[in-house]
Amino acid sequence: MQLDAYLRTNLKTRHLRLLVALDQFHGIRLVADHLHVTQPAVSKALSELEKGLGVILFERTSMGLSPNAYGKCLIRYAKNILKEVHQANDELLDLVQGTSGRVSIGAMQGVISTLLPAALTRMKALSPATTVSIKEGTLNGLIPDLRKGDLDMVVGRLPWIRSDYELKEKILIERPVMLVVRRTHPLVGKENLGWRDLQGYPWVLPPRGALLRDPLERELERHGVPMPNDYIETLSVHLTLAYLQSTDAIACLAGHVANTPATPDLVDILPLRMPALIGRVGITWNGKHTLSPSARLLFECLEASVQDAGKAGARKRRDAAGPTLPGSTT
Template structure:
């Protein structure tokens, strides 16, 4: 049973301190004095009977118990806000909608478990998912047609006016069908002898792939097909001798079931951040907060690292 001594102000202050990693900044955000917010935190720790935070030169740090409590405290606050929003909409036909852009690197493998987790947290929020190339989705985000985008960090000029929060890292793989001749005598320089599905100009992974090709002395590729279409890449690679250069997450399911195979080439040089992109001038609503929690839960479950 929840201890009745725990009040809304306790949860709100704790979550804000955890977000800001500073008593002063959290107090300013909540329009409180620093002694008042410090007292509120102390009350919460005494009620729970555990230390939730510690202070050091880096600022406020969560204890192990604090990390556990924060997860559910954030869900509680977001759910309460969602309930208040629902009361305001009661009587009308409007239903809260969260619009998410997903680049190919996350649409195939990462998004499905996130959607399942989010559906359990926010069953009354309608989720709209749009996939497509990096530039297209970022433009939709800037125009306000999307609430957030998940995918690879793009070039600096493309990311202007966009806030990026790294979630995990991912590398590029060279993928072929099962039984491809290159599997018997793997040599990255010989991929020029085969059709190659290559990321087009403007794709987030294009600079990384070009760096990989230069580092391995791969010359001009005469038979190159440039596309970010996952649907095309999966079918074409399975039915031809093409080599598909693509982020590992896009083909995670196909490589797991053996329909497609990763060529044994060292591609750590292509490792790059996958993150959550938003407009810096907007504050996340209750639905977005719950979506972020769903994302973090899946990252922890899958053991993804940055």
């Protein structure tokens, strides 16, 4: 078959770059400028590629070149192949230069000051020359970069509903979401505290579109608590904790944040449970891309750091409970 033979023997890296550029710019002139070639050279290369494959890849429209079903299919694979070639190039350069690779990650609020530092410390102890680039943002802001291959993984809260099966997930922590206030808040120590006691207080809410916002609104509605009129919106843990100290505001924090060593000195957890809001923190990566050795090492360090934190928490709880008396049961 003509298409099969051409793909196996004649398809070159320059063809892949041409396809990706055409998909990005949709015009011969812009593609020529981007690839630093002449416009006739772009037209000739595209014509040769379509002739070699025996199919038309782009439709000529008033808006420029638009990929059809054949073009979209080949472009998708072209992007993945170029990503792998770029990754191979980086790893070879690292070997030649005597370094140990690089990894780019996206990190969400909540892991920046809790989970990530321990994992990075562990990784640097094992591979000091590895370069780690960290981009902070929301899940919706980081996922496009993950798809494009600009990020190796995203670390942070996982969505309650998984809608994209090209993206792979690894759950590291599952903790309930908790309502917290400053330690001298009027609600701390209140007998028979109920949901309606929350009315009238200011809040710190996740922004609209954040993973926690809709589930939190549904939980408040389920308990007959109207959405507050007095609130700020932020995903910043540091801002939330600082704001709580100077106001009577109520905030919700994931359990792994609320129970970090520094946080209990600043806030109290209200004894109101939200079983529907289980915070899932983990790693998201693109299943179409192979993780580099450096990325796999960071993956393993994240898993190990979570395990160490769990053991440390268990020891702290045992110490707080005091020695077990002879004959007692646990």
